[in-house]
Amino acid sequence: MYLTQPLHRAAQQTPDDLFTVYGERGTTARETRAIVSRIAGGLKLIGVDSGDRVGVLSLNTDRFCQIVLGVAWADAVIVPVNTRWSVKEIAYSLDEADVSVLFVDDQFAHLADELRNQAPRLHTLIQCGEDKLPHAAIPWAELLSADPVEDAHRQGEALAGIFYTGGTTGIPKGVMLGHRQICVAAMGMLLAQSQVPQGGASILVAPAFHMAGFSAWIAGMLLNATTVPLPAFDPVQVMRAITEHRAKQVLLVPTMLQMIVDHPTVDEHDLSSLELLVYGASPISETVLGRAREVFTSARFLQAYGMTELSPGTAFLSDEDHDDPVLRRSAGRASAFARVRIVDPLDEEVPRGTVGEIVAAGDHVMLGYWKKPKETAQAVRGGWMHTGDGGYMDERGYVYVVDRIKDMIISGGENVYSVEVENAVAKHPAVAQVAVIGVPDAQWGERVHAVVGLVPGAALTLAELRQFCREEIAGYKCPRSLEIVGTFPMSAAGKILKRELRTMAEGGSQG
Template identity: 40%
Template sequence: MTDRGYGSWLTQHALRNGQRTALVDDVGGAVTTYSQLETRTNQLAAALDANGVQRGDRVAMLLLNSPQMMEIYFAVAKLGAIAVPVNFRLHASEVAYVLEDSGSSFLFHSTAFAELAADATADNRRIQRSVMVPTLAERATTSGGDSAGDYEEFLAGGSPERVEREISHDDICVLMYTSGTTGRPKGAMLTHGNFFYNAVNGMGFDSGLGRTDITISAAPLFHIGALGVHTLPFLFIGAQVVITEAFAPDAWLEAVSRHKVTKAFLVPAMWAAVAQSGALQTADLSTLRSGISGGAPCPITVITALREAGMEFTEGFGMTETAPIAACLQPEDVVAHAGSIGRPAQFNDFRIVDEEGVQVPTGEVGELCVRGPNVFIGYWNKPDETANALRNGWFHTGDLAHVDEEGFYTLVDRKKDMVITGGENVYPIEVEQVMYQHPEVREVAVIGVPDAKWGERVMAVVVLTEGASVDADGLRQWTRGRIAHFKAPSEVVLVDELPRTATGKLLKRNLRQELGGPDAAVSR
């Protein structure tokens, strides 16, 4: 076979591990073996081919997490086409933008998003066909082909014979759109080779991955974290993936126990919810050997709570553009090097440079640059943005960082989030980590807002724990006693919740605009 893409992983496992479980539908419990997954993705690929989807065509997905979503990813890969996962929490106009920008010609959407899909495609002349995929409730309450409606009927129309295409590691397989917190989202072009090397990088976390491992995919699979940290690497190695439609901490803990999950990935906001869940104290986590966090620094208080629950905890660093694994902090280093992202993954090189692109000395802050075979090849139809991000073989991340003598890298903030007050640089992450040490702080976001005297001043936006007694000024004074005065917030604002993207990332731009005025947002 000339297929060297990630669709071929299933073909190999169907031969080597055909009767082993590949996917489990969480609530209904439906099991798909590797042999069945190979057959179903062959059928789906053939059906797409019969409907005109060719190499390089874009197939969009507006879907809740489901085994069917993973089938679509793999079927599209087998055709040499390009999957375009879409954030279903976007407004219809934003979904329409992604569909138009990607030039998608085919759309799969959950039945729950029928209205959103209709609104987003109302003026779209490229979408030739859309197919509905059932929600978990629909899959769990009915049986047979009728339970899946359009999707199963569409899949059944394809031949189970393997569709063979000549596919290389250099071919684009996924357009993963960035969150677009500072403007229109950009489609990161990820290749089959990116996913292959990412899977190998993923095997370097803690004790590694084996085919007897079980993970649970609860974060949205339209996001690179859920797709790339565990789901694809587990299917690469021939292990088992439990897929749950949405995340709720108590239900997640129950599912971990019921499915005997061995390793799990969540973003920090999700881990914080697990750590604060009353069910954590009674949950059976005897099989859960390790947890991995990524997407943002995880507060040390959350790490401590999870370790006390018996979990080996690891942090990783990555981005959509690195598919995503770029660095990891191993369990033995999590406490001693709290706040660090660890060391580069196996196939990655890091360097830290100044504004002129010159590497800075050890310990000094500069922009983190990454090089490796898991790094994307550019932004879809955006040559200027691509040229700015990829320079001389290095991906310029936009993250400010420093490295110590032992090779541990620490992010100090996004370049756009750094606060300059009275000529002093203040890195919000540093202030946030101090404030997280207060027992009544549940969440905190530090931003810079305009100030007539200092240019900018430091503001902390805080969500307190339930029943907290500290007030805003008390928290400000508490922080001032634990950090340099110029770094301490001059104002603390208490809120019920922080604005986040669907994947849990803080929307600091929204906070700057709401609390600092429009100029604060525009200037970033």
């Protein structure tokens, strides 16, 4: 099992079908195979050897996909760069991963000199956009002038990529994923469904440098779908792409999904072609989920739960399970390839219904953190990846995520799980988006603090919110302070950055 396998199949079985469409540029499977083999040939010419790390700093484009496949074809390892990072963070990841060759597209050409200065191991830049890069970078056309080479068929446990995570909360860690890990997780996403869309188009809008978007792209290739990359998220552009390409599948993070269903022009677009909508990466409120199912009436919904270290999916909630009001609050059940359990601090499994840490084992678990053996040993113990998520499992094996363990709020001696409070707050008609955090409190130790984005034209007071929440949850769980914001700090994966919210909360709450 390996990343280039779907391309070989497509080139053999449907060579003249479109493999990717980017803007006005459509590329068939036959053409893609030729491009990928020449990328690999060009990399060999500049000295890229087996196992060498090659970086790519690019938005979602057809060339991003071709580069990833070309690097694997050349028997090398891809290092996708987080496009939202600072130059310092990017340089750190490139230097740590020993990246000497970096593909750069137009949007990041202006960073070339700074990256050369701050990442001393970086000696070769390759243009993968339309504009020229400064200082003797290799043009895309020149790279493709190389003679094609045969696929190395790098596969199995061989390292496929290093995916950096955690830059928003500390020193970034490079997650090592092999070809088997990535392909098994993508196949698990397909096996979790009773029906899967074959062929058609797959909209790639979640950032492909992140494992959620990357895995969705791999799954689309496995289903013979034409990949339609979008360089940035815009709700109208996503809806237009679905309509224009009669797309069958898309992966969206909850914030993206909310922006689409709340958009004033949503009813003007024909979204009826969509057969599969995968969502995940962060919690979703039942209110947003309900609106989404009303908008995407023909789509089957699949929730994916996991993390980069799990390639990334380990549990899935099927479309049928979404019809159950209890089950749709869960993250689903372990995929066909995974084992999931809930453990206490001693790694002993706890009884069903008891909150503990969610851990997972299987062929999708990472190979480790690049150059970080201590962190690897701490995260993966006895073959089980410790997610850092708190949750419980019911008698049928459904997993309910209650909070990040480090984000659990202890107020007046009681454990309060932010997801439960967020679900209650999100039901208020004035609330468009919410995040709940714990902030220091002289009386309670910590207090439940709600950060809320309002529906346009709406207003909300703390007293009104507390009264509303008392009908949903216990009084000690209700927010004791409230902050109204226009926008939320977001990670590239679409997750609200609660660490930044805690800093903001120091001077912006209402009592």
